Amino acid sequence: MSRHHAHNSPGPRAWLGLLVILGPVLLVSMDGSILFLAMSRVSQALTPTADQALWILDIYGFAVGSLLIAFGNIGDRYGRLKLLMIGTTAFGIGSAGAAFAPSPELLIVARALMGVAGATLLPSALAVLSELFTDPRRRAQAIGVFAATFAAGFAIGPVAGGILLERFWWGSVFLINLPVIALFLFLAPILLREVRATRPGHVDALSVVTSAAGLLLMIYGLKYSAAEGLSIVPVLVGITGLVLLAWFARRQRSLQHPLIEFSLFRDRVFTVAVITGLLPLAAWSATAYLAGVYLQSVLDLPVLRAALLALPGAVVLTVTCVVTPFVVDRIGKRTALVICHFSIAAGLLSLLPTAITGGIGWYVASTAIAGVGYGICFSVVADTAVGAVPAERAGSAGAIAETSNEIGNALGIALLGSLAALVFRLQGPDLAPTLDGTLKLPDLAPAAAVEAKTAFVTGLHVIAAVAGVLHTALGILALRWLPGSVTAQTDSGTRADPVHRSQGVRGADQGDT
Structure with a gap:
């Protein structure tokens, strides 16, 4: 026994x-x-339109989310390490292209390339990690470090960006990727080994294309309508996107290896877990982006101070992500999910007292309170979703749960950001489609500047209120829908074993669908 343990250590x-x-x-x-x-x-340097600014922000998340499951299958077939190396190289090329993009259009293209590359990295990285740690206990610890790192990246991204912008031009936020990528490409062939699934599933290329195209067309229609007003072309584009998504969902039911197993949503625990993966990321991405503009363009704070104000929330989120697994063992996942949504709702609603003359304290309190919920979300969603289904479906469940995070991140800026743009267009001075564009106008009257800032803050309040109400409703739904002990229910013999669960966290086991 001791020799076996030593062999697996x-x-x-x-x-x-x-x-x-x-x-x-x-x-x-x-x-x-x-x-x-x-x-x-970026807006000052490249002067993007309102819808271009939103695309710059969220084309990355859409590319990652729409291709995450597909690249999980491709890596199974052709090799995880090989895909990891290719994806990392492409991520570096996209980062360099984004840093030196001379126009909004080229920046959007570079961000899209980064998103496609990012979709190759997540499932492949987890599969390679699982090969390094064959002992289930050590593997669980490594997966915990993996998840905490991913959560910390989301949290410290704005802080790192703000610190860089204090000294360098906007492209520096992309160039910092290059040293890390170079180090990885040098060390990965030495320390990591190739991983392939024994039974790779078939990748349905048509499903990949229709899901990605449907999402992009639907969101384009919403974005353009919010920024520019209703017209026939964007409405038809949006409807086309919805039709493609409906056709995609119908096609999945007839495939032997679907990209998404919609039958899993019959389980209430799984459904609540996936929604918990999507909605908090949507709320967080939209409010974090709008709050960044609020601090700099409304309150006129230097970018470094704005970054430091985001630090308390980032620390709370990261610490919560680390300690949640230990707390959940005592309180159960049902209680954790309820606390998740109510704390996010309380944090979001704390933004409502902010004004054009002040609100820094409310902003910091908002990020800290909501950070508790965001940390819980990162920690328990994938494990809860995987634990709600039989072991042989763990790969599909984990892939859907993690895809919901990426899609939620993109949808938050796309949908809630478009709603904020609509409020600004309706209540602002109608001189430019964005706040930064309005404030840059020559000979702008002070009254018009105040009107523009007030309209922007109103949009921020609307987003915070809508997202806060949705989280309150989801917290009540979790309270009513979920059984008294989610853990007890999922430990009754159908729960995936540690090996399957760790491979399923980011879709690394799609061959078992």
Whole structure:
């Protein structure tokens, strides 16, 4: 027994390999949020339209979310380490292109390339990590470090961006990726080994195309209508996107290896877990972006001070993510999910007293209170979703749960950001489509500047109220829908074993669908 334990104990190579893997993971999560404080500088340099600004922010998340499951299957077939190396290289090329993009259109293209590359990194990194740690207990610890790193990346992205912008131009927020990528490409072939699934599932290319196209077309219609007003072309584009998504959902029911197993949503625990993966990320991304503009363009704070004000919330989120697994063992996942939604709702509603003349204290309190809920979300969603289904479906459940995070991050800016743009268009001075664009106008009257700032803050309040109400409703739903002990229910023999669960967290086991 002792010799078997020693054989499974990870050596220095495994822990060094984990550190190497965490580099790209941190970059992928950071780049989902690093532009939140940098967008004011980007807007000043490239003067994007309102809908272009939203695309710059969320095309990355849409690319990651829409391709995450597909690349999980592709990595199974052709090799995880090979895909990880290719994806990291592409991520570096996209980062360099974004840093030196001379126009909004090219920046959007570069961000899209980064998103496609990011979709290759997450499932492949976790699968390679699982190969390094064959002992289930040590693997669980490594997965915990992986999840905490991913959560920390989201949290510290705006802070890192703000610190860089204090000394350098806006493109520096992308160039910091390059040293980490170079180090990974040098060390990965030495410390990591190739991983392939024994039974790779078939990748339905048509499903990949229709899901991605449907999302992009639907969101384009919403974005353009919010920024410019209703017209026939964006409405038809949006409807086309909805039709494609409906066709995609119908097609999945007839495939032997669907990208998304919609039958899993029959389980209430799984459904609540997936919604918990989507809605908090939507609320967080939208309010973090709008609050970054509020601090810099409404309150006229320097970017470094704005970044430091985001630090308390980032610390709370990261600490909560680390301690939640230990607390959940005592209070249960049902209680944790309820606390998650009510704390986020309380944090969001704390933004309502902010005004154009002040509100820094309310902002810091909001990020700290909501940070508790966001940390719980990162920690328990994937495990709850995977634990709600039989072991043989763990890969599909984990992939859906993690995809909901990425899609939620993009949808928050797309949908809630478009709602804020609509409020600004209706209540602002109608001189430019964005606040930064309005404030840059020559000979802008002081009254018009105040009107523009007031309209922007009103949009922020509307977003906070809508998201806060949705989280309150979801907290009540979790209270009523979920059984008294989610853990007890999922431990009754259908729960996935540690090996399946760890491979399912980011879709690394899609061959078992």
